[in-house]
Amino acid sequence: MGRERMFNAAMVLALVLVPLWAWMTAEPFIITLATKVAILALAGVGLNIALGLGGLISLGHAAFFGIGGYAMGILASHAQTATPLMEWPFLIEGTNQMPVIWLVAVVASALAALIIGALSLRTSGVYFIMITLAFGQMLFYFAISWSAYGGEDGLSIWVRNEFPGVNTLDPIQFLAICYVILGAVLVFAARLARSPFGLALSAARQTSERVETVGLTPFRLRLTAFVISGAITGLAGALFADLNRFISPTMLSWHTSGEIMVFVILGGVGRLYGPVVGAALYILLEHLLGGVSDYWQVFLGVLLLLIVLFARGGLIGAITGREVAHD
Amino acid sequence: MSLILIIEQILNGLQFGVMLFLMAAGLTLVFGVMGLINLAHGSLYMVGAFAAAAVAGATGSFVLALIASLAAAAAAGAIVELVVIRRLYARDHLDQVLATFALILIFSEGTRWLFGSFPLFLEVPRYLSGPVTLPGGIQYPLYRLAMIVIGLLIAAGLFWLIARTRIGIQIRAGECDREMIAALGVDISKLYTLVFALGAALAGLAGALVGAIQSVQVGMGEPVLILAFVVIVIGGIGSIKGALVGALLVGLTDTLGGVFLPRFFELFLAPASATSVGASLASMLIYILMAAVLLVRPLGLYGGRT
Numbered sequence: 117m118g119r120e121r122m123f124n125a126a127m128v129l130a131l132v133l134v135p136l137w138a139w140m141t142a143e144p145f146i147i148t149l150a151t152k153v154a155i156l157a158l159a160g161v162g163l164n165i166a167l168g169l170g171g172l173i174s175l176g177h178a179a180f181f182g183i184g185g186y187a188m189g190i191l192a193s194h195a196q197t198a199t200p201l202m203e204w205p206f207l208i209e210g211t212n213q214m215p216v217i218w219l220v221a222v223v224a225s226a227l228a229a230l231i232i233g234a235l236s237l238r239t240s241g242v243y244f245i246m247i248t249l250a251f252g253q254m255l256f257y258f259a260i261s262w263s264a265y266g267g268e269d270g271l272s273i274w275v276r277n278e279f280p281g282v283n284t285l286d287p288i289q290f291l292a293i294c295y296v297i298l299g300a301v302l303v304f305a306a307r308l309a310r311s312p313f314g315l316a317l318s319a320a321r322q323t324s325e326r327v328e329t330v331g332l333t334p335f336r337l338r339l340t341a342f343v344i345s346g347a348i349t350g351l352a353g354a355l356f357a358d359l360n361r362f363i364s365p366t367m368l369s370w371h372t373s374g375e376i377m378v379f380v381i382l383g384g385v386g387r388l389y390g391p392v393v394g395a396a397l398y399i400l401l402e403h404l405l406g407g408v409s410d411y412w413q414v415f416l417g418v419l420l421l422l423i424v425l426f427a428r429g430g431l432i433g434a435i436t437g438r439e440v441a442h443d
Numbered sequence: 444m445s446l447i448l449i450i451e452q453i454l455n456g457l458q459f460g461v462m463l464f465l466m467a468a469g470l471t472l473v474f475g476v477m478g479l480i481n482l483a484h485g486s487l488y489m490v491g492a493f494a495a496a497a498v499a500g501a502t503g504s505f506v507l508a509l510i511a512s513l514a515a516a517a518a519a520g521a522i523v524e525l526v527v528i529r530r531l532y533a534r535d536h537l538d539q540v541l542a543t544f545a546l547i548l549i550f551s552e553g554t555r556w557l558f559g560s561f562p563l564f565l566e567v568p569r570y571l572s573g574p575v576t577l578p579g580g581i582q583y584p585l586y587r588l589a590m591i592v593i594g595l596l597i598a599a600g601l602f603w604l605i606a607r608t609r610i611g612i613q614i615r616a617g618e619c620d621r622e623m624i625a626a627l628g629v630d631i632s633k634l635y636t637l638v639f640a641l642g643a644a645l646a647g648l649a650g651a652l653v654g655a656i657q658s659v660q661v662g663m664g665e666p667v668l669i670l671a672f673v674v675i676v677i678g679g680i681g682s683i684k685g686a687l688v689g690a691l692l693v694g695l696t697d698t699l700g701g702v703f704l705p706r707f708f709e710l711f712l713a714p715a716s717a718t719s720v721g722a723s724l725a726s727m728l729i730y731i732l733m734a735a736v737l738l739v740r741p742l743g744l745y746g747g748r749t
Contacts, residue, residue, distance in 0.1 A: 173537050235734050238741045242480045242536055242680060246672040247737065253669045254730035261723040370669065374544045381541055411556050417548030424542045425530055 119436040120387075127389040135295055139288050147287040148359075149403065153396045154294040155355045160379035160391025161298070161305055162348030167377070168386030169309055170341040171321030173245050175373050176232065176252030180346040182259065182368030183228050184221035184353025189363035190265055191217050192273045214279040214293070217354055225350020226343050228255075233342035237335055252373055259365040270364025277358055284358075294355055298392075301348055306388050308344070317341050349376070378420060384430030393431050447581050452702050453695065458587045460694020461594030465649035466671040467678070467686040468601060469642020475681030476617045476638050477532050482543040483523065484646055484671065485664025486550035491516040491647020492654035492663060493554060496563040505568035509651055516647020517640040524639040529632065547665075555661045562658035565651070590652050597645065598687055605683060614638060618681065670697075673729055677736045679746020688744060693729050700728040 138147045159181055166172040194201045194210025201208040211217065236247045260268045276284045284290050308314045320327040320334040327334050357363045366372065375398070383394030401419070405412035427434050470484050494515030499508035523546065531539050567586045575585040605611040613634055616624040625631040650664065657663070674693050678685025705721030712720060736744065 167537075173540060175540060235737060238737060242474060243676060243742070245480060245536060245540060246676050246680075247733070249669060250673050250676065250730055250733055254727050257726035258723055261719070261726050263719055370665070374547075377541065378544070381537075385537070411552045413548045414552040414556070417545040417552070420545035420548070421527065421542055424538050424545065425527070428538070 120432070123432060123436050124389060127392065131295070131299070131392070135288075135291055138291065142288075144287050147291050149399055151287065151291045151294050151359055152356075153392075153399050154291065154298045155352050155359060156376070156379060156399070157392040157395040158294070158298050158301060158355065159349045159352035159376050160383070160395055161301055162345050162350075162352060163376050164345075164380050164386065164391050165305060165308065165348065166342050166345035167380055168390070169314060169321070170317050170338050170345075172237075172338060172342060172345075174236075174248040174342070174345075175245050175370065175377065176236075176248030176250075177346070177349050177376050178368050178370060178372035179232065179252040179255045180225040180229055180349040181353035181356070181372055181376065182255060182363075182365070183225045184350035184355075185357035185363045185367045186259065186265065186353075187221040187224050187350070188217050188277070188354040188357040189271045189273065191220060192277055193265065193271055196274060212275075212277045214277045214284070214358070217277060217358075218351055221350045221354035222347045225353070226347040228350075229343045229346025230339070233339045233346070237338050237342065249370055249373070252368065252370055256365055256368040256370070259368050266364065268365060270362060270366070273357075273361045273363075276361055290359070294359075297351070297355070301351075302388065302392075309388070313337070313340070382420070382423065382430055384432035387430070387432050390430060390432055397431060447579075448702075450579070450581055451583060452699055454583055454587065454591070456695035456698035457691065458591050458594075458694070459698055460691040461591050461598070462649050462653055463667070463670055463674050463694055464598055464687050464690035465594060465645045465652075466667055467674040467690050468598075468683060469645045470671055471675045471678070471681055471683060471686045472614070472638055473642050474675070476614055477635055479528065479532060480536055480539050480543070481528070482540060482668065483546035483550065484642070485668030486547050487516045487520055487643040487646040488650035488664035488667055489550065489554060489661065490519045490650070491644075492565070492650035492659045493558060493563065494647070495651035495654060496565040496659045497558075499565055500563070505566075505571070505655075508565065509648065512647045512651030513644045516650070517644035519647075520643025521636055521640040523643075524636050528639060529635065532635070551661050558661075560661070562660035565654045565659055567655045586656065593652065597648070601645075601683060610634075610637070670729070673733050675743070677733055677743055679740075679743030682743070682745040685743055685745030692732065696732050697725075697729050700725040704728070 134150055138150045159177070162180070163174065163177050166174050166177075190201065191210045192212050195212040196210070199210070201210055232248065232251045236244055236251065239247060259265075265271050276290065278284060279293060282289050282293060284293065309318075316327060316332050317337045317340075320332070320337050324334045327337070353367060356367070379391050379394035379398055381394065382397050383390030383392065398416075401416060402412065405415050409415075423430065429436075466484065466488060469487075470481060473479050473481050473484075491512035495508040495512040498511035499505060502508075527542060527546065531542055534542075571586045571589050573585055574582040575588060577583055603611075605614060613624060613629050616629075617631065617634060617638075621631060646664075649667075650659075653667075654663070670693060671690075674689040675686055676689075677692060678687070678689030701722075704725040705718045708717035708721045708724075740746070
């Protein structure tokens, strides 16, 4: 068993033990932190499909995170005021049922990813980075000027949405929901990476021309990866909104895009558990350094800089001692 | 809708565009010559504005404040290039994005540490405040007119520098083939530091000039940075001419769209919804412009490389 396999096994164990520990301590604060880690890790797993597998450096994933969040906010706010979302051409009511909200969040963010991806993937390299960033920013400004749903101030939801058979108001039960989703998506991501599609996508990242010569279309592979990636990040956005019972344009800001990318990098690009380790490390740092100084992001910045300059495989790379190529 | 209003808004758009050009020029030069994507360019804009506000507060001189903004941003740029950026030239874009994102965190929180969270104020000097009457009887703020003039002068100077001077030849040669000009005996790393500091100085000056009509605060550079990205994507990355054309296009589109779109929707919508629809659409207009340009020319108007 290689070191990375061992590490992954340890991660699975940790993923099981942390909620158990949180449940034993029954400390709501720790449970909330663990929930936050799970949700942000989910967003990172989404980005990692585009970034690690597809080599697509998207600096606009906050768009999908935010669309997921706004899907929850819009549906739930209409449910809580009992006003229909729209009456024409057909009646759409709000809802406070999580499964419905998730479905809407996934579909909406996948659609947005399809449009943004179809436009952005016409370019590559540094153009792609800047264009995804610009589209993300476009939605950010749109949300700010969209006064029907709080505009710049955002929107509060009074009660957490419901899931059949689960008391979502109990922190540990909401954590369980987020964990099950994260686990399912991790399994999906692992299978995706080993599927013919995942292999073709990886190949397109490494040598696009060869993939073309065997009769595959890199553009289509990349667009599919981008849509899947956006949909997962959108789902994470819906959960994040439910965790805070609050949405605001901040979810769409490019700092959020940068942070999601930081989770992936802190852990290690292109590694299955990279985003999980990265998100856990980030939240831990925020918690520990934030207690020392209000300006903890200076330390985060220095740490990130050192990792980029000297430890390119991220934390997992430093532990397992092998670098996964990214290009 | 009067002609005066239209001319006034065109001038506002021009002023915005010219300031965007100062930002975009540095970004596009750094990308063209070194192949580096620099997210921290907005931080250099902020450094310029804070330096100007601090010097103006201490001495009361606006000219000294502008000089300080140039000097501080150039110095910050040179230091950052020497310590961090030069390790990134050979790296892929992902590493560049992350490292410069880290620099933003350090610059922003560091500035908050030094100056506190409250915005600083930089006042327009008395000799540049007040309106001026343009031909045709249009009243326009003198300071904004001065910004347009300064920006255009700098643009002209930059074109002269690139096209006519020895440094400019070296910069253009560096864009084409860095090994060759290194082999010809040009100290390429010194040239890189110089280009980076030059771009930083332009961003810092823009920060100081804009800082006098807006507030000087942490994070002020980031919205401008992203607009500058839109500008160079439209113009074509690496092209100074593209940056100028793109900056003016974006400046005019954003300003005119913000003023005239709500009025346009008033023609067939109720005033309240016209204002909100118009404002939402206006805020997205430049991104729609960018998407449209990319559909026709994926490498931008004057771009030739990725």
